[in-house]
Amino acid sequence: MEEGSRSRHGLLPGRGCDIAVVGMLAAPLLLPMGYWLAPLPLLLIALLAWRRGAASLPPAGPLWCAAAALLCLGAAELVAGLWHGELALAWPTVLAALLAALLAAAVGPAVYRLRPALAWWWGGLALSGAGNGLWALWQAGVEGVRRANGHGEVNAILFGNLALLTGLLCLAGLGWAWQQESRRRWLVVLLLGAAGGLLASALSGTRGGWLALPLATLVFYRAWLRDWPARWRWLTVGAVTLLLAGLYLTPQSGVQQRVGVAMDEAADYLAGEPNGSVGARLEMYRGALLLIPQSPWMGRGHGGYAEAMSELVEQGRVAPGMDRYWHAHNDLLDAWVRRGLPALLALLALYLLPLWVFTPRLVDSDPARRSLAVAGLLLPVTFIDFGLSYAFFAYPVGILVYGSWLALLLAFTLTASKPPAFDAGGSSR
Structure with missing residues (x-):
């Protein structure tokens, strides 16, 4: 981004927003308590952006809907805790939902007014994916663990599936990378991030998450592959098939x-x-x-x-x-059986909102916006699959990653859909 585009707000807040976006993507799995720490800088910058005024902002209905759904989820957790006399057990997930809701409500002005370049979003994902892969390799090769995992409550299932999501999101950014002046560099960076995420998932020994790959393939096909010549479509499908077969057949991965x-x-x-x-x-x-x-x-x-x-x-x-x-x-079963029907409805809303917002954008003519739409669809598609065999929303890390990443995707999409109120330069896309 051109520094002149931030002269009205100061370079420091703008650069802080860039770094906060990277931290929100890389810290949850790589740092101890990273999923609690990562949203705080971004939330602080978002609140400062609100303080400067929210005039001339793009329509933020989806962001407000996301905030409302997260608040409803947190409220359902709180009421269930009070009703059953188990408030101490409910507090972590209540706080996670509240923090994610605040971020969803406030992040729109920060992204719209400070204009962090999309390069920070995709770069943060690549850093997260590559870091997850290296961390998993260290655990398997040096520490000798049977299944790679994260820090604290981030067990092998949470770590492996969230790393897989990160790798898939890196693949979603290839359409954006192809349009950049530094095309080769960005393609290599994102492919390394994707490989790291897939490797971390394989070394974690997760199985249920890999069921998301057919659905993810349909998303990629709808957005990109169906417009390619038949030869390139088959070459791409063949390469992905060989990659997955290699992971399956390699004894060290443990997948088979x-x-x-x-x-x-x-x-x-x-x-x-x-x-x-x-x-x-x-x-x-x-x-x-x-x-x-x-x-x-x-x-x-x-x-x-x-x-x-x-x-x-x-x-x-x-x-x-x-x-x-x-x-x-x-x-879905866990939300209903432990926290009641309101929690189930809030969770369904969180699943359906990005499907509603991003599905029409899969055919957007702009590659940057289409890449964001692919990422926006992969988020609920993978979480729905992950949630079939494990209760990700029973953990603060699941709520914070889903809620905060959804908020960022919505904010970037809404910003990219409307011209800026001041000269933001051409590199912001």
């Missing part, structure tokens, strides 16, 4: 072994023996479906869920051992 185990466990469950993680998940889903009708409005609470599952185990209605899990390992 874990996929085989998953298939055996699914077969055992169908035969009436709920063994392993797959069998346990399917049995937890059945247990949650038994509990939901008993308290559909307020849920069973954060601690009450385990107690209710214990009762089902004692009654012989679900398999033994299902009461040792504190969430239902499925986002």
Whole structure:
């Protein structure tokens, strides 16, 4: 971005906004407590932008809708905690939803007035993807861990799936990179970020997240590949297939072994023996479906869920051992069974909002806006898939990553859809 475009607001706030965007993308998985720390600088800069005035801003309806949905999710968590006398257990997710909602409400003016270049968004994703890959390699090669993971509560499943999302978002930026003057450099940077995210996911040993790849492929095909000549389409599909086959066939990745185990466990469950993680998940889903009708409005609470599952185990209605899990390992079922119908509706709103906003933009004539639309669709598509086998919104990191990245994508998209109120230079796109 040309520095003259920031003369009205000062270079320091503008540069701070650039760095804050990178931090919001790279810190959640790479730094201890990074998902709590990363939103704070961006939120502070966003509030300062609000203080300067919000006149002449683009229509911010989607951002306000995102903020409202996050507030509703936090409110549902809070009410469930108060209703069941478990407020101490609810506070982390309540605070995460509130922080993400504040960011969604305030980030629009910061992005619109300070004009961070899209290069900071895509560069932050590339840094995150490459960093995740290196961190996973260090854990596997030096520390000798069986499954790479993140810091604190960011276990192997959270780490691997969020790293996979980062890698896919890097691929979404290739359309933007192709239009840049430094095309080769940006293509290499984003491809390295994508490779790092995929590698981190493979070394984490996650399986459920990889089910998102067919849906992600449909998003890429709709946005880019369907307009390519047939030869290039088949070459691209073949290259992706070879990459995935290589990860599957490489013994060191562990993917082939874990996929085989998953298939055996699914077969055992169908035969009436709920063994392993797959069998346990399917049995937890059945247990949650038994509990939901008993308290559909307020849920069973954060601690009450385990107690209710214990009762089902004692009654012989679900398999033994299902009461040792504190969430239902499925986002939609977990929101409903533990926090009630309001939480389920808020979560559905968070899924549907980006689908509504970004789907029409997949055919945008501008490559930069189309790349943002691809990223905006990949976010809910992957989280919906991740949430089929694990409750990502039961953790602050899941709420903060989804909420804050959605807010940034909406802010960049709204800004790119309307000419700036002052000369922002040509490099902002």
